[in-house]
Amino acid sequence: MKRWHVAALTLLVLFARMPERFLHGFLWAEDGNVFLAQAYELGVRSVWHPYAGYLHLLPRLAVWLFTQLFPITASPIVFAWFSALALAAACAYIYGATGRAWIALVPVLVPAKGEVWLVMTNLQWALAPALLVLLWEIFEEKRSSPSRYGALAVLTLTGPFGLLFAPTVLARVAWMRRCNWSAMAVYFAVCMAQVGTLAWSATHGESSTTHDPINVFQYPWIGESLRHLVGDLFAPSIAIWISVPALCLTAWSIYRAKQMPAGIALIGLATLIWALGMLRTGNVGDLSWLGGGGRYFYLPFVFMIWTLLLCRPNWIATALLIVIAGNSIMHFQADRYMPARFERSGDKWMITVPPGEVWSFSVDANGRQ
Numbered sequence: 001m002k003r004w005h006v007a008a009l010t011l012l013v014l015f016a017r018m019p020e021r022f023l024h025g026f027l028w029a030e031d032g033n034v035f036l037a038q039a040y041e042l043g044v045r046s047v048w049h050p051y052a053g054y055l056h057l058l059p060r061l062a063v064w065l066f067t068q069l070f071p072i073t074a075s076p077i078v079f080a081w082f083s084a085l086a087l088a089a090a091c092a093y094i095y096g097a098t099g100r101a102w103i104a105l106v107p108v109l110v111p112a113k114g115e116v117w118l119v120m121t122n123l124q125w126a127l128a129p130a131l132l133v134l135l136w137e138i139f140e141e142k143r144s145s146p147s148r149y150g151a152l153a154v155l156t157l158t159g160p161f162g163l164l165f166a167p168t169v170l171a172r173v174a175w176m177r178r179c180n181w182s183a184m185a186v187y188f189a190v191c192m193a194q195v196g197t198l199a200w201s202a203t204h205g206e207s208s209t210t211h212d213p214i215n216v217f218q219y220p221w222i223g224e225s226l227r228h229l230v231g232d233l234f235a236p237s238i239a240i241w242i243s244v245p246a247l248c249l250t251a252w253s254i255y256r257a258k259q260m261p262a263g264i265a266l267i268g269l270a271t272l273i274w275a276l277g278m279l280r281t282g283n284v285g286d287l288s289w290l291g292g293g294g295r296y297f298y299l300p301f302v303f304m305i306w307t308l309l310l311c312r313p314n315w316i317a318t319a320l321l322i323v324i325a326g327n328s329i330m331h332f333q334a335d336r337y338m339p340a341r342f343e344r345s346g347d348k349w350m351i352t353v354p355p356g357e358v359w360s361f362s363v364d365a366n367g368r369q
Helices: 003-017 019-024 030-048 057-069 072-098 101-109 123-138 146-156 166-176 181-203 221-234 236-256 260-281 295-311 315-330
Strands: 341-345 348-352 361-364
Touching: 003 019, 003 072, 003 101, 019 072, 030 057, 030 072, 030 361, 057 072, 057 123, 057 146, 072 101, 072 123, 072 348, 101 123, 101 295, 123 146, 123 166, 123 295, 146 181, 166 181, 166 260, 221 236, 221 260, 221 295, 221 315, 236 260, 236 295, 236 315, 260 295, 295 315
Parallel strands: none
Antiparallel strands: 341 348, 348 361
């Protein structure tokens, strides 16, 4: 199998899960009154403008270029296809790095309701698995091409995941006792850029949340993780009953397959990302991948499935993967939402973006806010 085969399969799976987004396009939440509105208002400066405390380099750059080349009414279809092609390229890269098609296709086969797919706002989540594989791979090389350094910089500056992956990367470098120091210099520099952005955002009120914070010491971490992080991956209807056996079988599979370092790293990242999502979201109800906050379960599920795939051909891991596949098939279709609405009144465009009016914005006919 070649890389383009994996890219084509990625697009085929995405189309099967959400055909209306390919055919009619899709805008979601911050695509409207954050990315698009600020691209028209700030111009090229919007590329470096933080949102939620950090930089979103790739989607910001793509949105700004869109405003220079296309009418605003084309934004749903252009954004959806750009996001789809970016994810297809990421899956093709993962296949080239690992040589295993199933690992490469997990980011589109994972149980999910579509919050991160074909959405410019959540492109950081969709591309994070490729960033982790790139970080895992690039530090083994004695030297890399400029394009790989560029990809490392762009992906690390797209969302917070480059920072979140840093402890795992550093631990692996220490374990291997060798390093591509040029790649480390690039990685360190762009991580510092994100850290500086986070610090600036904190002092300027750019990283605040409207949700009530949770009490870290009173939050039922163990129960929620067993129910939603572990159990829901296998069988949401009986999550609390299957979670402990599934967790024990996963740990046994990792041990039997002698994949302890990789398994600990991936499970640790899965838990960290889920926990940070719960802290960031706060008391907004019962979060799960089938309901609100599905993006906070996307990467944990990808990493836990990768862990089981690394344990194959262990029969226990294979059985668990079959259960997960059945869970994904039962909820294969992504959620559907009302399309974005474009209404022109005089020299103004009024754009209403799902999931609600709060994400609406307006620009004039010449593309100025």
